[in-house]
Amino acid sequence: MRKLLTTVILALGISGLSTTVSADVDDELLELRGTQAFNEWILVKHDTKRNIKAYSKREDGKRIRSFKLDYLIDAPLVALGRVYLDIDNYTRWFWEVRNAKVLKIISPTEFYYYIQHDAPVTLPDRDAIIHATIEPYTRKKGFAALKLKAVPDFIPEKPPLVRMLAEDMVLKFTPINKEQVRVEVEGYIDPGGMAPTWAVNAVQKQAPYYTVVGLQRMVQQVKNQGLPPDFPFKILEEEVN
Template sequence: MRYLGFATLVFLMGSWLVARDQPIPWEQLYKKDGIEVFRAKLSGSKFVAFRGTATISTTPDLIVDVFKDAPRWKEWTDLLLSGKILEPRKANHLIFYQAFDSPPFIRDRDAVYDVHFKKDPSSGIVTVVGKSREYPQAPETVGVRMDIDFSRWTLTPKDGKTYVELEMHADPGGWIPSWVVNMVQRDYAYDLLFALRRQAHKILRERNLN
């Protein structure tokens, strides 16, 4: 759902990247504004997984900077109430919290993410993966704490641009029927990638002016 916000960001839907014996059976839903959206039905889950791809005219490192810039998350994360890094364990390992506004009559959602960043030194490909986790110092939930089963961003540099791939699967929790969640999440990957691309270009323009 759109209120999953950065959640996918990460990050990032165990083990902490869910191992699957078979390739995920992605089905393309549509292509719009240079963004391709896919979905897949996963065995044992009533919620579908989503995948999105897009090309962004910047480097993987700048996109990672966007991911880590908590004070500016609201600039590109839909319905974000609050968010912060709870623990910067290492430069490539963060624990963060995000809370999201929900429509009327539905309790707000939040999540705690354990996020890992990895860059391949030879190819320059960056992967950002993670999942939900328990964290005693996390804020009290604003309503329902979501379970991010898996999420993975792959940032591949090519010809001065970055090919971005996002895969995620999440349970928003609560009483919302699965068919409603699946219907609303249909555009989640598109919305997130569109917003990420816009924010990355904004940051790039700001840096070029300095």
């Protein structure tokens, strides 16, 4: 995985996939020159085969780009929730995750978890503590939501790991029908420590996309399974019509 990450950085975001947007190279050159537009979402990848759109945005006051995703999951919301809220198994599908575990459960809709990420070669690995809150699906509302916010001081740092300053996301899960869900994500990640901004941005353009590919694969594996009886979190307040 580290070799893959290094290749992504050296290639300045060019993955070699036929679905990669041809503007990636120009976008990277603009980034290096500091001339890319601020506060505008730029499409960085459109995978029509997998129904994934990935965007990035440079914002005033932030050294690293924000990201946005819009994609489809061909499975029921309950299957998606089973995968996304099964923190201990993030190592099976979440891009460059070495370790993940729940630290504290406040309620079925609020918890804290720990996550450790592999960093590019020559850079120390990162870790983060995330405060997660779930807004379960109701028919009236029509969607479920998951809000993730990094809380760096929740537990002491673990050198040589570098504690991430932000791994913040808002995810909206909107069932299209009983067998398909639209997912919209907006997020911002600051890895903390010392790392070239251009390299972090290049990786951040790729990581969300590859995470979605892993999520889609994992959801298909559990598509026909319901939530286990001891599943501690609530994604549904009411069944999807």
